[in-house]
Amino acid sequence: MNTVLNQATTTREKERDTSTPALPADVVPTLVDDLRPPVEGASEGPHDRAVLTVLTGAQAGMVVRVPEGEIVVGRGEGAEVRIADAWLSRRHARIGRRNDGIYVEDLASKNGTFIGQDRVFGVRRLESGDHLRLGRGVVLRFAFVDALEEQTASRLYESSVRDAMTGAYNRRHFEERLASELAFSARHGSPVSVILIDVDDFKRINDASGHAVGDIVLRVISKSIERILRPEDLLARYGGDEFA
Numbered sequence: 001m002n003t004v005l006n007q008a009t010t011t012r013e014k015e016r017d018t019s020t021p022a023l024p025a026d027v028v029p030t031l032v033d034d035l036r037p038p039v040e041g042a043s044e045g046p047h048d049r050a051v052l053t054v055l056t057g058a059q060a061g062m063v064v065r066v067p068e069g070e071i072v073v074g075r076g077e078g079a080e081v082r083i084a085d086a087w088l089s090r091r092h093a094r095i096g097r098r099n100d101g102i103y104v105e106d107l108a109s110k111n112g113t114f115i116g117q118d119r120v121f122g123v124r125r126l127e128s129g130d131h132l133r134l135g136r137g138v139v140l141r142f143a144f145v146d147a148l149e150e151q152t153a154s155r156l157y158e159s160s161v162r163d164a165m166t167g168a169y170n171r172r173h174f175e176e177r178l179a180s181e182l183a184f185s186a187r188h189g190s191p192v193s194v195i196l197i198d199v200d201d202f203k204r205i206n207d208a209s210g211h212a213v214g215d216i217v218l219r220v221i222s223k224s225i226e227r228i229l230r231p232e233d234l235l236a237r238y239g240g241d242e243f244a
Helices: 002-017 028-035 147-161 171-188 202-209 211-226
Strands: 049-054 063-065 070-074 093-098 101-106 113-115 123-126 131-134 138-145
Touching: 049 147, 063 147, 101 113, 138 147, 202 211
Parallel strands: none
Antiparallel strands: 049 063, 049 138, 070 093, 093 101, 101 123, 113 131, 131 138
16 A cells, blocks of 8 residues: 555656746746737827826816916916816916926916915926915926826826716716805805706607617707807706706
8 A cells, every 4th residue: 555655656746847847937027028918109208298287176187288388377267277266366377388497477366376385476497296386275286297198197087077978077077166166256256157957858769769869869969058158167967868
């Protein structure tokens, strides 16, 4: 009996000796990387896109590229970048390019412009990674990024605030924006208007023609309303067949 067990043990040891040897640890990641399909547009490009990313408030995540000229940030008419915040001036700050970099200028705003904790007086140069605070609560991050980083950040923001089917803003973004507008109205004594739109007999369209046709109807309605909006207006899908 012992002889049979010894022979079996010897046979197993020989089988282990003739098995495929383990690959060195430093080779495995290389082979795995070689098998991965290339990601379209993933090649790193130059970090030459000057962008501002909103970090706070209802528009957190919004990405704004600094153009070749200059842009004005504020909450009202005359601002190319509009941010809904009760503590922003209508034309709060100007951001533009010069030969040696990107600069910010406060436009005599009531609540000030800050780089970090330092208030901006006159014109100040921005460095990549700076936090730019406008008024009491709006914080933007300035950075130089490549094209892929800019595109990805913009897509993520749009997907977080837009209704996927109609392209209108979603209800969460609408409610955050409405709260900001009401705060501004209470502070300045200005009026706020809200219109709620309900599509009549929409259930009949779904029942008669199917949900695919109903989706098309909602998209057409959304685009028709958007064409008559002013720049400061906002359209959101509030419910299934309701818009605001």
